[in-house]
Amino acid sequence: MKAIVPTVRRYHAACTQELAGFMAQSPGILLAQLTTADGFEVAVQPPDTAAPAKLAAMSSSLQALGEVLVTESGLHGSRNTMIECEDGYVLVMPVPKAKPALSLLVVASRAAILGHLLWAAKNTTSGVAKILANQRE
Amino acid sequence: MNASERAPVAPPELKIVFSGPMGAGKTTAIGAISEVPPVLTDVQNNDRASCDKDNTTVALDFGQITLEDGTVVRLYGTPGQDRFDFMWSILGQGALGVVLLLDASRADALRHMDQYLEAFAESARAGTLVIGVGRTDLPGAMPLHEFQRRLQAGEHCLPLFSVDVRRREHVLLLIETLTCLLEAGEHGEGNA
Numbered sequence: 001m002k003a004i005v006p007t008v009r010r011y012h013a014a015c016t017q018e019l020a021g022f023m024a025q026s027p028g029i030l031l032a033q034l035t036t037a038d039g040f041e042v043a044v045q046p047p048d049t050a051a052p053a054k055l056a057a058m059s060s061s062l063q064a065l066g067e068v069l070v071t072e073s074g075l076h077g078s079r080n081t082m083i084e085c086e087d088g089y090v091l092v093m094p095v096p097k098a099k100p101a102l103s104l105l106v107v108a109s110r111a112a113i114l115g116h117l118l119w120a121a122k123n124t125t126s127g128v129a130k131i132l133a134n135q136r137e
Numbered sequence: 138m139n140a141s142e143r144a145p146v147a148p149p150e151l152k153i154v155f156s157g158p159m160g161a162g163k164t165t166a167i168g169a170i171s172e173v174p175p176v177l178t179d180v181q182n183n184d185r186a187s188c189d190k191d192n193t194t195v196a197l198d199f200g201q202i203t204l205e206d207g208t209v210v211r212l213y214g215t216p217g218q219d220r221f222d223f224m225w226s227i228l229g230q231g232a233l234g235v236v237l238l239l240d241a242s243r244a245d246a247l248r249h250m251d252q253y254l255e256a257f258a259e260s261a262r263a264g265t266l267v268i269g270v271g272r273t274d275l276p277g278a279m280p281l282h283e284f285q286r287r288l289q290a291g292e293h294c295l296p297l298f299s300v301d302v303r304r305r306e307h308v309l310l311l312i313e314t315l316t317c318l319l320e321a322g323e324h325g326e327g328n329a
Binding site for chain 1: 176177178180181182183184193195196197216218220221223224
């Protein structure tokens, strides 16, 4: 793992464990990564993921674009951004009330069940939020 | 249908990209001239070691301005950090010109200029790229003639200005220079 900025380095181990649990429970997940809103990776599973820095940057751009598109459309409270493609899904979901702001990036194959994927991703972001809250205390 | 009955012709539209390293003032420049509230994708900057500023752009900035002749110019700002360089080519698609902003107070300002001239090589070669250098008045800042010398060494013939991007007239100068270059070159289509 490279390029962990100091503000999130202390969350790395606990978040990696949370992602490992997410992947173990959910079928079809190829990659799970936590990133800061400005595109730094915090944790990634599997740990040998190629080019995690580039994925982190892209997911933060996607998250930001999703949020601004929601706002410009007169809506509010972006909950996730999902791309469905021929052979799977890409999902970006913000971690609620995280400081610094974090998002979960998930890449899944068609073996994933979409409803389950969304449910498990939401549980994982809640778990990460608890990790951050506990370590702040 | 005769000429007087024809539907009104839509005003011409241009797409211009503002690019440059983090902290060079791209978001500020677009905000200084946009006639619509700019669309921003600024988030908290967690990498203070690279650039000591609170926020950073992670996807794009967007603004719009109508010039005196009715031309609508759509303004797209790129993220400045290298890890977002995938956005440079995305935003550059269909752009007719590039405004490159640099920060003279940074020791690596000339390297940044080289990097972005390479990234937007097509615009640089076509002469549809204007350079605005900020913070030239700060102590220790790189003098403007050093940028000029570097451009000449690279056989680039591109307009170069010292600018304060907080000042609307300075940013407009960059835009108007670029539109003059486009008119002079009669560039119908482009790809920055």
